[in-house]
Amino acid sequence: MADFGEILQSIGEFGLFQKTILFALCFPSLFLTFHLASLIFVESDPERHCNTDWILKSAPNLTAEEQLNLTLPRREDGSFSRCRMFAPVDWDIQAIRDYGLNDTTVCTSGWVYGNMKYDSTIVTDFNLVCDRAFLKEVAQAVFMAGVLVGCLLLGPFAESFGRKRATQIPVFLMLIFTVTTGLCPNLYLYMVSQFIVGIGYGGYRLNCVILVTEWIGPSRRSWGACATQLFGALGQSVLAGLIFYIRNWRLAQFIIAAPFAVVSVYIWFIPESARWLLGRGRIDEAKLLITRVAAINKRTISDSTLEKIVMKETERKGGIIVLFQSPVLRKYFLTIIMAWFSLNVTYFCLSFNVGNFGLDIFLTQAMFGLTELPAHILCIWLLEFVGRKVSLMSTLLIGGFLCFLILAVPQDNPIAVTTLAIAGRFFTNWAGSICSLYIQELFPTSFRQTASGLGSIASRVGGLSSPLLNMLTVYHWSIPIVVYSSLTVVSGGLGYLLPETRKKELPDSTDEAEGKVKDTLMRNQSETNKPAPSKSTKL
Known part of the structure; x- marks a missing residue:
């Protein structure tokens, strides 16, 4: 009887096959970080003031400076308020100038943003400022909730339906809903799309590591856990360059979707985990796959070894x-x-x-x-x-x-x-x-x-x-x-x-x-090494 660890020693613990599958499964991690682009690259408190175009109905020829002076209250430091405006009135422009406005209200017609670092962010598109500023953190939490749900759903899914399917499905989820995220007209649809993207993100990160680790022998086991993180770190740096040149969060979403379109093609050719196949009793499929891997690694595996392939049963379940x-x-x-x-x-x-x-x-x-x-x-x-x-x-x-x-x-x-x-x-x-x-x-x-x-x-x-x-x-x-x-x-x-x-x-x-x-072994060894008790002799 041969367990899977012995089989890996025969077909190669870290040969060409393992290196190829390691790269193929780690490559998407280069772009997983990009999904945080719309959440990280936002101006949390952009320069702004309330939209007060209501006054232009009375005086369409007002200069921008006059409009602000007449419609916005000032803060203690003398600057215009960023979250309040004078309540609109039905007066003519001369009455407004003579008597002024006193009653203030929240911004009722949105905001006007200025001196922006970006062309467009979720903060400016969805007006996540003033009393809505907390919704930026809520959007971040919704994405992370999706990542959590992805682990909850696709972890057990991998046990029942295989590691391969549990890596393919998340890729398609991320591809489809990254595109829909860029098309969302309001914050609520944006959160729904990001939640589903998070499901794909969490499911892929969990299962790609397990799939690649199950194919790698113990001598290189650390590569399976660390290489994914390494690609993710590289993606962090590439992300900064992406947003530096593409300062529109919607356009960034479409660019992010492009590499996932490539991954969604080759991900169908990723092989299943032979260890999982053996555990499910699909011995013939596992043998065929092991033979192919041995050929790719330029190793040979004897028929007698293949006949001995059996997963060791654990003593407790x-x-x-x-x-x-x-x-x-x-x-x-x-x-x-x-x-x-x-x-x-x-x-x-x-x-x-x-x-x-x-x-x-x-x-x-x-x-x-x-x-x-x-x-x-x-x-x-x-x-x-x-x-x-x-x-x-x-x-x-x-x-x-x-x-x-x-x-x-x-x-x-x-x-x-x-x-x-x-x-x-x-x-x-x-x-x-x-x-x-x-x-x-x-x-x-x-x-x-x-x-x-x-x-x-x-x-x-x-x-x-x-x-x-x-x-x-x-x-x-x-x-x-x-x-x-x-x-x-x-x-x-x-x-x-x-x-x-x-x-x-x-x-x-x-x-x-x-x-x-x-x-137990140490106790047995200790008892074995004890000198035998001396026997007394009767005279």
């Missing part, structure tokens, strides 16, 4: 029930999802706040992406050099401490604030790659997919919480920073509870995951 019945695995699980939740809260709080650090938004976004590239490249090797536990603890503790330092620097120093934000984001993103791999190595085969899916859901809850946490700045600018920095530091400390999994085989049973097998 039950998924999430077994997970929470085991005190040891429950401790590991709660620790790792706490870390994944915390780092995503920090990561997205910093990401969605990119326009408020004081430096040029395009430069800041480009630096966000460029600084992530070395993080994921280093992660591939350092995971094997220093181990999972030390890597996770150090990245979370350092990242959280750097975010705390934002409180200590003057907020009118944009260089210092941006530097600390980029550094904090660098380490939390690094920790995200570690979590993706760590959670697969902590739990046995019988519910590894369940644990990975639940961990991904926890991370998306963190992303969903981030725009809502950022809304607390209306009470004090420091509240979000204190919350997400504290969460990250606490999670880093709790990482001490996790075991080291470097250079260890993936556990196939609950006992192996809990370390009981190792303890």
Whole structure:
């Protein structure tokens, strides 16, 4: 009987086939980040004033300066109000000039925007200013809610219908609804479209990593978890360039859809996971696929080996029930999802706040992406050099401490604030790659997919919480920073509870995951090495 790990050693753990499928599945991650374009690249408080064209009915020849003087109240600093106007009246222009207007009201006919960095944003198109400004964070939360639902729906879907289908469907969802997002006439349809795009985003990120990891052997396992993040970091930098040249959010949506049209063609040729086929009892399909992979990797696999292909049955089943019945695995699980939740809260709080650090938004976004590239490249090797536990603890503790330092620097120093934000984001993103791999190595085969899916859901809850946490700045600018920095530091400390999994085989049973097998072997070895008791001789 041969398990799938032995088969991978025969056909190649990281040959041409694995490299090709790794690139094919990671390539869309280059553009996944672009879906945040309409949410990140917005002017949160653009220069504006109420539309007061009502007065032009009485005096169509008024200059722009006269119109503003007659129809807008002034603030304490002498500038025109950005959210109030004088209530329209049915007077002639001379009466308005003689007596003036006193009653004010909210902007009833929209706003006039000026000195804009962009040609068009969701803020200006949907008037997300003044008493509607909070809807920008709501739109961000709706997208992140879609990402969460994508993990909830397409995780179990992958178990029943295959990894291949669970990666194909999200691509088509993102293609179709990215286009409809650019055509939306109002905020409510925009949110619906973005919610469905989020479903595709979450489902693809979860299942593409699982599909590629199941084809890669243990010696290169870190590539499956880190390469997707690496492509995403590159996409962060490309995103800054895209929006710098394309400053209309609707046009950006159509440009974003173009690469997904290409992906939607080749995604049909991505092979299914042979490990999943074996688990579903589809042995003949798995054998045929394994033979093809061996040929692509220029390896040969004997008929006798093919006849031995059988998935090892785990000694305990039950998924999430077994997970929470085991005190040891429950401790590991709660620790790792706490870390994944915390780092995503920090990561997205910093990401969605990119326009408020004081430096040029395009430069800041480009630096966000460029600084992530070395993080994921280093992660591939350092995971094997220093181990999972030390890597996770150090990245979370350092990242959280750097975010705390934002409180200590003057907020009118944009260089210092941006530097600390980029550094904090660098380490939390690094920790995200570690979590993706760590959670697969902590739990046995019988519910590894369940644990990975639940961990991904926890991370998306963190992303969903981030725009809502950022809304607390209306009470004090420091509240979000204190919350997400504290969460990250606490999670880093709790990482001490996790075991080291470097250079260890993936556990196939609950006992192996809990370390009981190792303890039993050590006790047996100790008893074997004990000297035999001396026998007394009777005289």
